[in-house]
Amino acid sequence: MLAAPVSRKIQxxxxxxxxxxxVGPETALRKYPMNPASCPLxxxxxxxxxxxxxxxxxxxxxxPVLRATVTARILIAGQAxxxxxxxxxxxxxxxxxxxxxxxxxxxPEVFYDQGRIAILPMGFCYPGVLPGGGDRPPEPRCAATxxxxxxxxxxxxxxxxxxxxxAQAYHLxxxxxxxxxxxxxxxxxxxxxxxxxxxxxxxxxxxxxRNPWFEDDALPVLRARVSALL
Ligand code: SF4
Numbered sequence: 001m002l003a004a005p006v007s008r009k010i011q012x013x014x015x016x017x018x019x020x021x022x023v024g025p026e027t028a029l030r031k032y033p034m035n036p037a038s039c040p041l042x043x044x045x046x047x048x049x050x051x052x053x054x055x056x057x058x059x060x061x062x063x064p065v066l067r068a069t070v071t072a073r074i075l076i077a078g079q080a081x082x083x084x085x086x087x088x089x090x091x092x093x094x095x096x097x098x099x100x101x102x103x104x105x106x107x108p109e110v111f112y113d114q115g116r117i118a119i120l121p122m123g124f125c126y127p128g129v130l131p132g133g134g135d136r137p138p139e140p141r142c143a144a145t146x147x148x149x150x151x152x153x154x155x156x157x158x159x160x161x162x163x164x165x166x167a168q169a170y171h172l173x174x175x176x177x178x179x180x181x182x183x184x185x186x187x188x189x190x191x192x193x194x195x196x197x198x199x200x201x202x203x204x205x206x207x208x209x210r211n212p213w214f215e216d217d218a219l220p221v222l223r224a225r226v227s228a229l230l
Pocket of ligand 1: 052
């Protein structure tokens with residue numbers, strides 16, 4: 001399906017949803033101040049599920065896929081939905097999710113328990129593929145608009161799993177090492193609040209083979225930290 005043109009649908013939405021769509025992230029932060037008590041999570045999630053900010057660039061149109069409740073103690077910060085996740089509306093409902101759950105040492109019933117685990121990718125909608133293959137990066141407008149108010153509305157978070165370089169760039173900023181491999185290798189530097197991971201895509205099987213320390217040294221620490229918070 002081709003990208004939907006900027007349409008009357010957006011114009012209608014602007015009427016309902018003026019701050020974010022018309023003037024961008026600064027106004028979004030004013031709409032959702034950094035005070036969880038004044039920013040109910042359910043209202044924020046409802047606004048995100050109606051967001052059409054990137055409708056002009058998303059190949060399958062907006063369909064935000066995210067999960068969160070105020071009691072969540074672990075945040076999985078991923079990249080962006082693939083086509084299967086877009087189709088089902090269920091995050092990590094694919095082989096990447098199977099591998100991530102194996103890394104965490106938990107099954108689907110715990111992974112999808114929103115009371116304990118929030119799942120907020122860096123882009124909530126499927127961004128499409130690059131001309132040469134591979135997924136396009138998450139829409140930058142998504143994190144710029146929604147991430148700060150969302151994080152402020154999740155006061156119980158104790159651990160953020162930074163899945164891939166986009167999540168690491170946003171959440172670690174200048175604390176990130178020059179490469180993803182080096183950032184993940186330094187996982188202990190970011191504990192107890194964060195744990196950087198490679199993307200669990202099957203495209204990264206070669207990376208896992210080249211870096212056996214990840215399974216031998218990092219995953220046992222990750223599983224212990226996750227288990228302590230569940
Ligand atoms: S990617 Fe994010 S900002 Fe863009 S339409 Fe989807 S929810 Fe809105």
